[in-house]
Amino acid sequence: QSPSSPWFIESILGSGTYGFVECVRNINTHQMLARKIIKVTSKQEDENELPATAVREIAVLKSIHHEFIIKLSHVAFEPLYNSGTNHLCLYLEFLPTDLKRYMDALGPGERISPRLVKSYSYQLLSAIECLHRHRILHRDLKPPNILIDYEGRLKLADFGLARQCHMPERTLTHEVVTLWYRPPEVLLNAPTYGTALDVWGFGCVFAEMTLREPLFRGECEIDQLLLIFRLLGTPTVSEWPEIAQCLYYQTGLPRFPLDDVQLSRLPMSSQCRQFLKDTLIYNPKHRRTARQLLEEHEYLAEGAVLVHSSSKNGLL
Ligand code: ADP
Numbered sequence: 001q002s003p004s005s006p007w008f009i010e011s012i013l014g015s016g017t018y019g020f021v022e023c024v025r026n027i028n029t030h031q032m033l034a035r036k037i038i039k040v041t042s043k044q045e046d047e048n049e050l051p052a053t054a055v056r057e058i059a060v061l062k063s064i065h066h067e068f069i070i071k072l073s074h075v076a077f078e079p080l081y082n083s084g085t086n087h088l089c090l091y092l093e094f095l096p097t098d099l100k101r102y103m104d105a106l107g108p109g110e111r112i113s114p115r116l117v118k119s120y121s122y123q124l125l126s127a128i129e130c131l132h133r134h135r136i137l138h139r140d141l142k143p144p145n146i147l148i149d150y151e152g153r154l155k156l157a158d159f160g161l162a163r164q165c166h167m168p169e170r171t172l173t174h175e176v177v178t179l180w181y182r183p184p185e186v187l188l189n190a191p192t193y194g195t196a197l198d199v200w201g202f203g204c205v206f207a208e209m210t211l212r213e214p215l216f217r218g219e220c221e222i223d224q225l226l227l228i229f230r231l232l233g234t235p236t237v238s239e240w241p242e243i244a245q246c247l248y249y250q251t252g253l254p255r256f257p258l259d260d261v262q263l264s265r266l267p268m269s270s271q272c273r274q275f276l277k278d279t280l281i282y283n284p285k286h287r288r289t290a291r292q293l294l295e296e297h298e299y300l301a302e303g304a305v306l307v308h309s310s311s312k313n314g315l316l
Contacts (some may be wrong), residue, residue: 005078006026006027006028007024007025007026007027007033007035008024008025008026008027009022009023009024010022010023010024010025010032011023013034014098014144018038018039018051018053018054018160019036019037019038019039019087020036020037021034021035021036021037022034022035022037023035023094024091032094033073033091033092033093033094034091034092034093034094034095035089035090035091035092036089036090036092037080037087037088037089038051038053038054038087038088038089038090039085039087039088040077040085040086040087040088042085045085045086050088051088053160053161054088054090054160056159056160056161056162056163057090057158057159057160057162058072058075058090060131060136060159060162061090061092061159063134064130064131064134064136066126066127066130067123067126068123068124068126068127068130068154068155068156069127069130069131069155069156070092070093070095070147070155070156070157071092071093072090072091072092072093073091073092073093074091075088075089075090075091076088076089076091077089092157093155095147095148095149095153095155095157096148096149096150097147097148097149097150098143098144098145098146098147098148098157099120099143099144099146099147099148099154099205099209100142100143100144100146101144102148103143103208103209103212106212110212111210111212112209112210112212114210114269114272115303115307116152116307117206117209117210118299118300118303118305119152119154119305119306119307120146120148120154120209121202121206121209121275121299121300122294122300122305122306123153123154123306124141124146124154124156124202124205125202125290125293125294125300126294127154127155127156128141128156128198128199128202128290129289129290129291129294131162131198132195132198132289132290132291133291135164135165136162136163136164136165137162137163137164137165137194137195137197137198138156138159138161138162138198138201139161139162139163139177139197139198140158140160140161140162140177140178140181140201141156141177141181141198141201141202141204141205142178142180142181142201142205143205143208144158145157145158146205151308151309152307152308152309153308161177165194165195177197177201179218179220179221179224180204180214180215180216180217180218180224181200181201181204181205182200182201182221182224183196183197183200183201183284184200184225184228184235184282185197185246185284187221187224187225187228187248188225188243188246188247188248188249189246189247189248190242190243190245190246190247190284191245191246191247193284194284195289195290196284196285196287196289197284198290199279199287199288199289199290199293200279200280200287202279202290203215203276203279203280204216206275206276206279207266207268207276210268210272210276211266211267211268215231216228216231225253226254229253229254229256230256230262231262231263232258232263232280232282233256233257233258234253234254234255234256234257235282235283239282239283239286240282240283241283242283242285243282263277271298271299271302272299274299275293275297275299275300278293278297279293
C-alpha cells in the first residue's frame with residue numbers, strides 16, 4: 001500500500017486475467033469500494049498506452065449508468081505495494097459476493113429459491129437490454145461476473161471484453177466468451193455475431209441458477225458443441241440458413257435429433273423450460289432479444305419479478 005493512499009485494504013476479493021480485485025475502505029470517510037488493479041507494463045507506460053481491456057471497461061462504465069450495472073467511482077494511476085511500478089486502479093461500487101461464489105457455498109441439495117431466480121433473471125436481463133440499446137455487447141456473461149448482495153440485488157460487472165457493436169454488424173474476433181457460456185455462432189466461427197450472443201450466455205446462467213450446475217460443461221470447443229447438440233438437436237440449414245457460412249460447419253457434423261426427453265428431464269417448471277428454450281434458439285436472428293424476454297415472456301410477466309429484502313438475514 002502506498003503510504004499516501006487513503007485506501008486501507010480490507011480483503012482480496014478475487015483475481016482475474018489482468019490483475020486482481022480487493023475491497024478497500026477510505027480511512028477518512030469509511031467509504032467501502034472495490035479496487036480493480038490492472039498492471040501497466042513499463043513499455044505501455046513509456047508509450048503512454050493503457051491495456052485494451054481497461055480502456056474498454058472504463059469507456060463502457062463511464063457511458064452507461066443503470067441500476068443493475070456496477071458503478072465506476074473513479075480511476076487512478078497509483079504506485080502500489082512500494083513496487084515502483086504504477087498500476088491502473090478502477091474504484092468500483094462494492095458488492096459482497098458474486099453468483100458463482102454464492103452457488104458454490106450452497107449446501108447439498110440446496111437451491112436458489114424460484115422467486116430469487118426470477119428476480120435475478122429480471123435484473124440481469126434489464127442490464128443486458130440497456131447495454132444492447134446502447135449497442136454494447138458484454139461478451140463475457142458468467143456467474144463470477146454477476147455481483148450480488150445479501151438483499152437480493154444484482155449488478156453486472158467485468159466489462160473487459162465489452163465492445164461497441166456497430167450496425168450493420170462487423171466481423172468481430174471469435175476469441176470471446178468463456179467456453180460454457182459461448183453461443184453456437186461463436187463456436188462455429190460464424191462470419192458475424194451480435195447482441196444474441198449475450199442472450200445465449202444469459203440462458204446458460206439462467207439454467208445454472210435453476211439447476212445449480214452449469215448447463216453445458218464442455219471441456220473443449222468440440223465437446224461444448226456436442227453437449228449443445230445433444231440437448232437441442234443438431235442445427236439444420238432450414239432453421240438457421242447462415243450456418244452454412246460458418247467456417248467450422250461441415251455437413252458431416254454428428255446428427256442428434258431434438259431430444260425433448262432430455263429437455264423435459266431438466267428439473268424445472270414447464271414455464272422455465274420454455275423461457276430457457278427461447279434464449280437458446282440456434283438462429284441468432286430468431287433468438288429472443290433481451291427486450292422481448294422482458295416485455296413479452298410469461299415467465300417474467302407472472303408473480304413478483306423484483307424481490308429485495310432489507311431484513312437482517314436478507315434473502316440469501
Ligand atoms: P477480471 O476482469 O480480471 O476477471 P473481474 O472484474 O471479473 O476481473 O473481477 C474478478 C472477481 O473479483 C469477480 O469474480 C468478483 O468476485 C470480484 N469483484 C469484481 N468486482 C467487484 C466489486 N465491484 N465488488 C465486489 N467484488 C468484485
